[in-house]
């Protein structure tokens with residue numbers, strides 16, 4: 329079976345596993361796990377920030393980010409397709425007591441002028457606009473990529489209006505290998521950044537929230553209250569450390585393989601529309617005559633697993649455990665359908 333359901337399905341490589349097994353560990357709730365401490369410092373430095381905190385999931389880092397950047401009855405501005413709105417169980421309302429103003433962007437990407445229009449004037453009867461969330465790459469947008477020159481005007485606007493800016497960078501490295509921009513460049517524009525280690529980077533578990541010292545100190549309290557304080561988490565941090573050292577550059581292969589699959593899909597009559605393929609995600613809508621469930625069953629029969637993505641669309645995600653050979657097989661199979 330070739331599993332294109334998500335880039336979260338990867339298993340640790342033998343090298344990663346052996347690196348994990350030799351990790352030096354301690355109790356991270358007491359800040360005494362050297363492997364966690366080293367990872368937090370490394371990731372903070374990568375983005376030119378003061379501090380970072382290791383968490384079990386990207387949902388948790390995003391939820392903590394919303395919490396540290398807002399007060400109850402504040403308002404968050406983001407794209408309608410964003411993960412924090414679509415895929416975190418409504419946690420913004422539950423954990424932070426905030427509302428949300430949705431922007432209908434382009435493939436998950438929003439512009440400064442759209443953000444400007446979404447900012448509320450600040451009457452007593454309105455929630456207070458407080459935080460803007462950018463997702464790069466944007467998952468439901470088809471893995472779309474922002475360039476820094478699109479971020480700068482949003483940053484300037486946030487500075488001018490006193491809004492905070494969070495980056496959901498679950499797949500930021502899939503973007504950066506395409507744009508050749510640096511983590512350091514990106515770090516300058518955001519109050520907080522979350523990055524996932526368990527997506528394309530191939531670690532089994534882990535996400536980090538990055539920011540200034542005071543923000544991350546507060547984040548530690550919220551991680552604890554959410555039950556996210558882990559003990560000998562250094563085994564997991566070691567996997568993340570390994571992934572950062574060995575699995576970033578190869579994301580380019582994943583992106584190229586997704587593009588290869590996209591090029592085949594573009595020619596197929598069963599495809600109604602295909603989102604532009606920019607990174608490792610391929611999202612396409614089937615023609616009305618073909619139901620997603622039937623299409624996925626047929627694919628499964630042919631040895632490919634994929635995910636239904638709503639509205640008769642299907643998502644393929646390439647990752648560490650999809651080799652070039654497997655990608656060629658997928659293309660062959662799709663070609664013959």
Ligand SMILES: *Cc1c(COP(=O)(O)O)cnc(C)c1O
Pocket residue numbers: 384385386387388390411412463465466467496498499524526527535
């Ligand atoms: C996967 C993902 C997350 C975090 O998900 P977890 O499964 O909780 O780690 C956050 N944002 C985006 C865009 C994602 O794709």
